Amino acid sequence: MTENTEKKNPIRLLIGKVGLDGHTRGVLYVAHIFRDAGYEVIYPGLRKSPKQIVNMAVQEDVKAIGLSFLSGAHIPLTEQVIQGLKEKFADDILVFCGGVIPDDDIETLKHMGVCEVFTPGTSDKKIIDTVTALLAEPPDENV
Amino acid sequence: MKTCKGKNIAELVDDIRSDTVAKIRSGAKLMTLAETSLSSTIQILSVLAGDPMPRIILGITGAPGSGKSLLTGRLIEEFRKRYTERMIGVIAIDPSSPHSGGAILGDRIRMPQYADDDKVFIRSLATHGQVGGVTQGTRAVTAIMGALGCDIVLIETVGVGQMEFAVREVSDAVAIILAPGQGDTIQFLKAGLMEIGDLFVVNKSDRADSAQFYAQLLHSLQISDCARGRVINTPVFQTSARDNTGVSELFTAVEIFFSHDPLWWKARRLKQTKALVRRAILSDAQKRMEYFLSENNKDGMISEILEGKRTLSIAVDELLRNAK
Numbered sequence: 161m162t163e164n165t166e167k168k169n170p171i172r173l174l175i176g177k178v179g180l181d182g183h184t185r186g187v188l189y190v191a192h193i194f195r196d197a198g199y200e201v202i203y204p205g206l207r208k209s210p211k212q213i214v215n216m217a218v219q220e221d222v223k224a225i226g227l228s229f230l231s232g233a234h235i236p237l238t239e240q241v242i243q244g245l246k247e248k249f250a251d252d253i254l255v256f257c258g259g260v261i262p263d264d265d266i267e268t269l270k271h272m273g274v275c276e277v278f279t280p281g282t283s284d285k286k287i288i289d290t291v292t293a294l295l296a297e298p299p300d301e302n303v
Numbered sequence: 304m305k306t307c308k309g310k311n312i313a314e315l316v317d318d319i320r321s322d323t324v325a326k327i328r329s330g331a332k333l334m335t336l337a338e339t340s341l342s343s344t345i346q347i348l349s350v351l352a353g354d355p356m357p358r359i360i361l362g363i364t365g366a367p368g369s370g371k372s373l374l375t376g377r378l379i380e381e382f383r384k385r386y387t388e389r390m391i392g393v394i395a396i397d398p399s400s401p402h403s404g405g406a407i408l409g410d411r412i413r414m415p416q417y418a419d420d421d422k423v424f425i426r427s428l429a430t431h432g433q434v435g436g437v438t439q440g441t442r443a444v445t446a447i448m449g450a451l452g453c454d455i456v457l458i459e460t461v462g463v464g465q466m467e468f469a470v471r472e473v474s475d476a477v478a479i480i481l482a483p484g485q486g487d488t489i490q491f492l493k494a495g496l497m498e499i500g501d502l503f504v505v506n507k508s509d510r511a512d513s514a515q516f517y518a519q520l521l522h523s524l525q526i527s528d529c530a531r532g533r534v535i536n537t538p539v540f541q542t543s544a545r546d547n548t549g550v551s552e553l554f555t556a557v558e559i560f561f562s563h564d565p566l567w568w569k570a571r572r573l574k575q576t577k578a579l580v581r582r583a584i585l586s587d588a589q590k591r592m593e594y595f596l597s598e599n600n601k602d603g604m605i606s607e608i609l610e611g612k613r614t615l616s617i618a619v620d621e622l623l624r625n626a627k
Binding site for chain 1: 324325327328331332334335338339399400402403404405406407408409411412415418419421424425426427429431
């Protein structure tokens with residue numbers, strides 16, 4: 161009986177930025193709203209390479225990675241993160257993006273495996289609800 | 304492609320003993336399990352009992368803003384410079400929110416350059432309401448790091464005050480990090496945190512008021528050492544994590560500190576682990592009693608104790624007989 165009365169630990173996320181982009185306001189805000197929604201947020205700091213983000217996500221055993229962009233380099237950098245996850249047997253980790261991302265690129269990002277893209281003006285509630293719902297349904301097990 | 308999702312403890316342990324890509328990922332998953340409950344912590348510890356343990360488990364503690372994370376980063380750097388082939392593990396603990404239960408785990412910001420380095424395994428943990436500065440799974444996470452091949456494990460606690468010293472129960476020795484401005488001779492003589500330091504570090508020694516602070520600390524520690532009849536004075540180091548000074552000396556001293564009498568360290572670790580199992584037993588027993596009290600509507604029992612119809616001790620006897 162003891163096991164099922166255990167309180168579940170919070171879900172772990174990594175919320176960060178990749179590449180040469182120092183605009184922190186958005187990423188810090190999103191990290192904060194996830195904290196207040198009961199998530200454990202690993203915040204890795206700025207100017208991380210895709211490889212670094214992947215290594216951290218694996219070591220920290222996060223369920224999802226949120227990447228914030230203002231630089232315009234969202235397509236190649238996100239692609240490298242997703243590729244890196246595959247190489248580490250970690251492609252069950254969800255990737256979502258946010259920031260200044262043109263509409264035309266959203267489809268491209270989703271096609272490469274990004275589960276959701278949040279553009280400026282999205283409410284905090286929408287972000288939390290969407291990510292919570294995405295994490296609730298287990299991703300396909302491609303064994 | 305095969306992921307590590309949904310594997311059980313035995314499968315994950317097989318992975319970490321292997322030399323496959325899944326090794327690190329499975330180790331990380333095992334750490335998540337270790338944090339879920341004390342019983343899984345104990346289960347993992349028992350499975351890994353025969354695996355290698357780290358040579359050194361050093362606790363790093365101190366008040367918020369003393370420079371623990373940056374200094375930990377410098378120690379990683381020094382280790383990797385000295386032992387290019389060996390792996391180091393870091394457990395970085397930050398507080399959980401008392402409101403939402405969430406957390407921002409940001410110690411990694413101070414150790415940025417190591418995310419590329421396969422020989423550095425950093426794991427951030429949140430306290431989940433635990434007091435004492437460490438988490439309930441810390442011991443098992445350390446053991447997993449050992450099994451993954453970490454030679455040294457550094458445990459960086461949450462920023463602490465005067466009363467958080469649980470790090471002592473999960474590390475071989477504790478380094479207390481202080482910074483100028485954090486008190487005077489009397490502050491250092493108070494009971495609590497200052498008593499558990501095996502070595503002390505005055506960080507931010509680049510600051511002008513650091514020399515006076517250092518002198519006051521030495522003065523207090525000499526009084527303590529004298530009062531306890533210690534022949535060797537408690538070591539104190541001066542570092543500046545910002546400028547990377549004094550770190551090499553600190554690292555050398557730590558290694559010397561641990562180099563004598565390996566059997567003593569081994570016995571100490573066994574004692575710590577046994578204490579943890581004991582705590583787990585008591586915690587489980589308490590949980591079962593609470594369950595029994597709430598499930599079986601023992602409110603009557605509580606009222607009867609209040610009304611003097613039953614003594615506390617008779618009521619507890621009944622609980623112990625009936626709780627399963």
